[in-house]
Amino acid sequence: MQKMGTQKAHIAMFPSWGTGHLIPFMEFAKRMAADHSFTVTFITSSFMLSRPQISQLRCLASSGLDIRVLEFPSPEEDTEEEKTHSEGGHLFKMFQLVEKSKVPLQDLLRTLKDDICAFITDLFCTVMIEPSTALHIPAYVLLTTAASNLCLMLYHPTLHAQTTSSLCDMDRPVDIPGLPSMPTRYFPDPMQRRTEPIYHLFLRHSHRLCNADGILINTFHDLESGSIRALIDRKRELFPDEIEKGPEIYPVGPLIRASDSEPNESGSGCLEWLDRQPVASVIFVSFGSMGFLSAEQTRELALGLEASGERFLWVLRKPEAQPDSEILPAGFEERIRDRGVVWRSWAPQIRLLSHQSIGGFVCHCGWNSVLESVSCGVPLVAWPLGAEQWTSAFFLVKESGMAIEPQWAPGWSVSKEEVQRVARELIRGESGRAVRARAAELKESARKAWADGGRSTEVLSVLASQWKSNR
Structure with a gap:
């Protein structure tokens, strides 16, 4: 593959599976290309997105915006590993394939390295922070869920170290810095049972999130003011003790489809x-x-x-x-x-x-x-x-x-x-x-939030300036 030369600032995005994750990535790409004159490259593979979803990306790439799609071959599946994790099935298979894709992704990023000023991936693909960091490309996670969920994920390693019990076995509220006490039954399913493999998969994601340069959240201040304040003002209490700085937090939502994008x-x-x-x-x-x-x-x-x-x-x-x-x-x-x-x-x-x-x-x-x-x-x-x-x-x-x-x-x-x-x-x-x-x-x-001078508009302008200065 030949290197893409461009005079414009260039970002690469690696979304994970699921339309619910893909839509915010596409809306974010539109804003960066249309409002801040970025070139956006989506990197994906057939194991990550279905053919209809890749078609959606290609349709976006032909919309007149400077957006393109690059695919790399799917890695081979490890059937023995999949059998080992029969409980969790499809999810474990996908995580395994993402792990195997680190090398091809790094090779692809290397061909684009001189152009790319930021790499953005998904919560389920935090392992991809590693190849980006190895190439000295700033790595970000676009979180397609709520800021409150990010608070819990960042605090997960600390919570894990503080107790030996599973959350599902506790009958009491849990205090998270900056948030109201929350009964354990409202914690996400993957955090409930520490004996299950999915628990430890998400614990690894929680650790890796702390290694990102920044986390972009599909939310806005007035909707989740308390959770956003906790992430910005008390993030040192949310991060594990060994994390000195942690990622910067950027509320960039709401990133949703326009109604005219739905079939008439x-x-x-x-x-x-x-x-x-x-x-x-x-x-x-x-x-x-x-x-x-x-x-x-x-x-x-x-x-x-x-x-x-x-x-x-x-x-x-x-x-x-x-x-x-x-x-x-x-x-x-x-x-x-x-x-x-x-x-x-x-x-x-x-x-x-x-x-x-x-x-x-x-x-x-x-x-x-x-x-x-x-x-x-x-x-x-x-x-x-x-x-x-x-x-x-x-x-x-x-x-x-x-x-x-x-x-x-x-x-x-x-x-x-x-x-x-x-x-x-x-x-x-x-x-x-x-x-x-x-x-x-x-x-x-x-x-x-998205009007001139609105908070999300301003956050995106700050990000665009930072990324352009990375060129």
Whole structure:
């Protein structure tokens, strides 16, 4: 491969798998190319991104912005290692392949070295900090989740050293510097059980994060003011003792897609139905592209929505092999047809959230969905399903104040009676009014963050200046 010569400042980006991670990387690249005249090179491989996702990158590269895509061959898989970690399966396989990609990535970066002033990678690819640092290229992590989750990850090594117990075995709140006490059940899944391999994988990520030159977070000050203050003012208390300086912290969000980036031909039926509903009267229900409720929980949700009497639009996803008759109560759709819709195909989420008829969002607290809801001024019912969503839910309720939370039954389940209560509360109750007001405030704050002179605009300008001075 020949070296790319350019007069412009040049950054390289290495996103990890998953559309939820790729979208913020693409939006960040657009801003750096369009607003700060950077050349941006995405480096990837077929094991990291699917062909449709790589096609998205190539479409971005042909949009007129100075963005390009480079691929390197996928490393060979170690089947014996994969068998050793059968529990964790796909995730362990991906981490293994990322580890094996250090050398080809370093070789590729070496061909670009004279041009590159910064390298940005993902939380799941912190091992790639090493080849960048070896070539004296400043290395950054673009965190595609909340600042509160970063606080927990940075404090993870200290927490690990302070106790021999697993968090899931503790029945008490835990204090993290600068944050409110948080019950252990809200910590991310990978931090819960210290005997499991995934725990130690994330512990390694926590250590490596401390070696980055900076961490860019897809958030903004008003949404997570307490967590951002903790990361900036008390970061020495969050880092392990052996870390003298640690990475600089840069809140650069919200990085979300524009509504016109969603396919126009999809979801027109649910948008037409919304057009006929009163303002702020409809509860939007969606658990993300990968989130499935159990059949029993789906039935409880259906019966609770029906009993609430509220209007709702439910994007229902389920395993393909599971027929509707096994999860929805008999006659449910016939009974709710005058005030509810069960939508079974892809839906244009940003256009739905920005519709005037939407009054609230039952959300799994995936961070992209949260930021889309914030940017549209829609309050949440926080219903996390796994991973770091529990932590995000806790802080959206306790710190940001734009979400309400159901009362959980054993096993993190929600009864139909509780669904009925929280649906009515969201649309008509006192708590609902409070979170609606807070959501409206945060919508304006998100707009101001990217306006001229806004905090995220200024942070990105500082970064651009720093990187251009590295040339």
